[in-house]
Amino acid sequence: MSLKSIVVFIGPPGSGKGSVSRLCAQQLNWKQVSTGDLCRRHIQEKTSIGKEIDFAIKSGKLVSDRLITEMVCDWFKGHEENTPIILDGYPRTVEQASLLNEFLGSASQSLKITVVRFLVPDSAVVERLRMRYVCKNKDCQAVYSMRPGSSQAPQKPHVCDVCESELGRRQDDNIEAVYERLKVYHTHEESLLEFYKRMGQSIPEVDGDQPIEQVFAEIKQVMEGIVV
Numbered sequence: 001m002s003l004k005s006i007v008v009f010i011g012p013p014g015s016g017k018g019s020v021s022r023l024c025a026q027q028l029n030w031k032q033v034s035t036g037d038l039c040r041r042h043i044q045e046k047t048s049i050g051k052e053i054d055f056a057i058k059s060g061k062l063v064s065d066r067l068i069t070e071m072v073c074d075w076f077k078g079h080e081e082n083t084p085i086i087l088d089g090y091p092r093t094v095e096q097a098s099l100l101n102e103f104l105g106s107a108s109q110s111l112k113i114t115v116v117r118f119l120v121p122d123s124a125v126v127e128r129l130r131m132r133y134v135c136k137n138k139d140c141q142a143v144y145s146m147r148p149g150s151s152q153a154p155q156k157p158h159v160c161d162v163c164e165s166e167l168g169r170r171q172d173d174n175i176e177a178v179y180e181r182l183k184v185y186h187t188h189e190e191s192l193l194e195f196y197k198r199m200g201q202s203i204p205e206v207d208g209d210q211p212i213e214q215v216f217a218e219i220k221q222v223m224e225g226i227v228v
């Protein structure tokens, strides 16, 4: 495998991992893969995987480690990139992190893995997700905020700036599912960070509780020196 650099974003739901990943893709030409987007695409396309995971997603629970790893491995097979690849939302458990290492196998010797942790208080996450709208087009899935004054507001109400499709709410942005997602995140966060620390990762932290442009600026600083 000719991969050079993998960036793993670890952070609670709504911490800006997806938005920052998109900025890295647009402005730095990096590649991103969001396991949440892959899952939602399966559901929209009503594939057999989509039917299997629909309930877990709606209720804010994790999809099985095996299934989610298969999705990521399939994605990798079509993307032997020389630019950094951001894994947004994967791995989320120690089991996923070891499966990923297994998959990367001998490539991981020459591969640089950078793990970045996003910090955002739970109260800010709840408020953000309450105001979040997403593009309903499965090939777009752009994210917006209806918070007054937000730099992520759409230009026209309820219309995607990118593809002009209608905006809607995510099925798992209801309050019960948001609390469940936060609970699930906190259940795995520490052991996942420990796993990467044991691998010798230093794990820089960024303050995700600020406007997305500032988070992106911090990420760029953190990433300086990553050799592609």
Ligand code: ADP
Binding pocket: 012, 013, 014, 015, 034, 035, 036, 037, 039, 056, 057, 060, 061, 062, 063, 064, 065, 068, 088, 089, 090, 091, 092, 096, 172, 181
């Ligand atoms: P969130 O910001 O809530 O984490 P995502 O779009 O990243 O949103 O993920 C949405 C849902 O997709 C998760 O709640 C989970 O059901 C499923 N999912 C995404 N990534 C993973 C993963 N690595 N392991 C298990 N389930 C996942």
